[in-house]
Amino acid sequence: MRMRDLTATVTGLVWLFSGTLTAQSWTLPQGKAVKDAGPRTYRFIVDHTVTDTTGRIVQRQRVSADYTRGLPDHGAVWKNIAVAESNGPAELTAAGQKREFMEGFRYRLTPGWLGESMKPEFFKSFPATAVVERNLIWDTGMLEMFGEEQFEHLRLNEPYRVLSSQDVHMPGIGTFHNREVWLTWLGRSRRNGVDCAVIEYRAFFNPLEIANGGMTLKGRSHYWGEIWVSLSTKQLEYATLREDVLGEMTLTGQAPRVISVFRNAVFEPVVRQ
Numbered sequence: 001m002r003m004r005d006l007t008a009t010v011t012g013l014v015w016l017f018s019g020t021l022t023a024q025s026w027t028l029p030q031g032k033a034v035k036d037a038g039p040r041t042y043r044f045i046v047d048h049t050v051t052d053t054t055g056r057i058v059q060r061q062r063v064s065a066d067y068t069r070g071l072p073d074h075g076a077v078w079k080n081i082a083v084a085e086s087n088g089p090a091e092l093t094a095a096g097q098k099r100e101f102m103e104g105f106r107y108r109l110t111p112g113w114l115g116e117s118m119k120p121e122f123f124k125s126f127p128a129t130a131v132v133e134r135n136l137i138w139d140t141g142m143l144e145m146f147g148e149e150q151f152e153h154l155r156l157n158e159p160y161r162v163l164s165s166q167d168v169h170m171p172g173i174g175t176f177h178n179r180e181v182w183l184t185w186l187g188r189s190r191r192n193g194v195d196c197a198v199i200e201y202r203a204f205f206n207p208l209e210i211a212n213g214g215m216t217l218k219g220r221s222h223y224w225g226e227i228w229v230s231l232s233t234k235q236l237e238y239a240t241l242r243e244d245v246l247g248e249m250t251l252t253g254q255a256p257r258v259i260s261v262f263r264n265a266v267f268e269p270v271v272r273q
Contacts, residue, residue, distance in 0.1 A: 026156050026188075028151040028152075028154055028185065028197055028231070029151060029231060029232075029234075030151060030152055031152070032151075032234060033234070034233065034234040034235060035232070035233040035234065035235070036069065036070035036074075037070070037233075038070050039068050039069070039070045039071055040068065040069060040070045040235065040269060041067065041068045041269065041270050042066070042067045042068075042069075042236070042267055042268060042269050043064070043065075043066055043067075043268060043269075043270045044064070044065050044066075044067055044136055044139075044140065044265065044266075044267045045062065045063070045064045045265060045266055046062070046063045046064075046132070046135070046136070046139070046241070046264075047060070047061070047062050047092075047263070047264045047265070048060065048061040048062070048132070048261060049262045050259055050260070050261050051259070051260045051261075051262070052259065053260065055260075056089075057088065057089040058087070058088065059085065059086070059087055059088070060086050060089075061083065061084065061085045061086075061092075061132070062083070062085075062092050062096060063081075063082075063096075063133070063135075064080070064081070064082050064096065065078055065079070065081040065082070065102075065136050066078070066080045066081075066270070067136075067140055069109060071106075073108060074108045074109045074110055075107075075108055075109075076106065076107055076108070077104060077105065078102055078104070078105045078106075078136070078137070079103060079104060080098075080103075081098065081099040081102045081103065081136070082095055082096035082097060082098050082099065083096050083097055083099060083132065083133075084096030084097070099130070099133055101125055101126060101127065101130070102125075102126065102130070102133050105125070107122070109144075113141070114138075114141040114145065117137060117138065117141065118168065118170065118171065120171040123171075128172050128212065128213065131210075131212055134173070139241060139265065139267075140267065143225075143227055143236060143239045143241070144236065146183055146199065146201050146227060147227040147229040147234075147236050148229065148234045148235075150183055150199070151197070151234070154183060154184075154199065155185065156185055156187065157184065157185070157186070157187075158184070158185075159182045159183070159184045160182065160183045160184070161180055161181070161182055162182070162183050162201075163178050163180065163181035163203075164178075164179075164180050164181075165177075165179065166178040173210055173211075173212050174208065174209045174211055174212065175208065175209050176206060176207075176208045176221070177207045177208070178203055178206055179203070179204070179205050179207075180203060180204075181201065181202070181203040182201065183200070183201050184199070184200045184201075185198070186198045186199065186200050186226075188231075189228060191228040191237035191238045192237050192238075192269065194231075194232070194237050195230070195232070196230055196231060196237050196238075197228075197231055198226055198227070198228055198229075199226065199227045199229060200224070200226050200227075201224060201225060201226075201227065202223075202224035203221075203222070203223055205222065206220060206221045206222070207220055208220065208247070214251060214252040215249065215250070215251050215252075216249070216250045217245075217247045217248070217249045217250075217259075218247050218248055219245055219246050219247015220245070220247065221243055221244070221245045222244045223241065223242065223243040223244075223263075224242055225239060225240040225241045225242055225265075226239065226240050227240075236267065236269075237268075237269065238266075238267070238268050238269075239266075239267040239268070240264075240265065240267075241263065241264075241265035241266075241267070242262075242263065242264055242265070243261075243262070243263040244261075244262050244263075245260065245261040245262075245263075246258070246259075246260050247259065
């Protein structure tokens, strides 16, 4: 075989092989449940920045916690919850105050558990004003639902509407209305040495009303982020959450004022087992 013919043959084989890999790579595994091979712990850190309408920072807050899933009987548990706060633009440096009432909080990740968490008895051990602590659980449930349960609906670069016109009633806190929530499978990447699907989620112009602890807030929310999901186990390898809330806040005895609250969060594993 002449060198020119050999080169052409090799080039053709490379093209054919690459084409086969591409076809396999751009479809998601179907019909597989999440594989929990044992406990796995994640660190969830949520930064809140409160500003006025000009962007002047008036308060910062950081909520941090460890979340473990994969316990026997589909169990999950929360530990090491802390909340740090500061007034003004100063960066947060302290570790924060521990939230002992949430230490060791357990529940089961059975079908429908997220809906059950909207009932008053789910958080019966929590103080009425523990809003950001409840959000840790709701946000984690949302990330897992978007990342673990939607493979069969997702096609590369095609937005999929996973929720439409949904009212969420949060006992003792208020209401949140999802106008539309869209997921888009953006492609493949690697996190923690694992092949992952990268899924974007977004939901804009969502009305909300909160009445809690002498504070009322009426406004709207935009939230969005990305989720890295293992293609072999469907476990989350990394996730981000960003939320922009704008609304009119009233504190007891004070005049109403317009505020903006921006949330920036990272959810990632700290222990691989």
